[in-house]
Amino acid sequence: MSEKPTSIDDYLAPLAPEVRAELERIRALVTGLVPEVEESISYGMPTLSYRGRALVYFTASKKHMSFYPSSWAIEELGDRLADYPTTxxxxxxxxxxxxxxxLIEDLVRAHRRDIDADRR
Incomplete structure (x- = not known):
């Protein structure tokens, strides 16, 4: 990407079709589960926000893709993430x-619950 994307569609457009489809799947899952999310680009990443806070980010790199729910959700569901490298x-x-x-739905539900509880 030579220009910085200003929307999620801009971010996804230049990606390989199969990578774009995978990230679109995640986008659809999250927006289906939390229809009131707002889409933006934050920190250069596609961002889905809920109640003014980032609910999830997702990205594509050369060798992998990444999903960023919250550190709390990752910790809570860590036993189900054994097959994936995590930070x-x-x-x-x-x-x-x-x-x-x-798994995506459960990670989103966990983070949504924490946002609803105003966990910081």
Whole structure:
């Protein structure tokens, strides 16, 4: 990407079709679960925000994609993330080893619950 994207669609447009489809799947899952999310680009990443706070970010890199729910959600569901490299804030995955729908949904539900409780 030579120009910085100003929307999620701008971010996704230049990606390989299969990578774009995978990130669109995640976008659709999250927006289906939390229809009131607002879309933006924050820190150069596609961001879905809820109640004025980032609910999730997602990105594509050369060798993997990343999903950023919250460190609390990652910690809470860590036992289900054994097949994925994680950092405190991110879960890395590939087209060959994508995140399952139910796992994404549970990560989003966990972070939404924390936002609703005003956890900081």
């Amino acid at each position: 405190q804030h991110a879960i890395r995955f590939t087209l060959e080893n994508p995140l399952p729908d139910d």
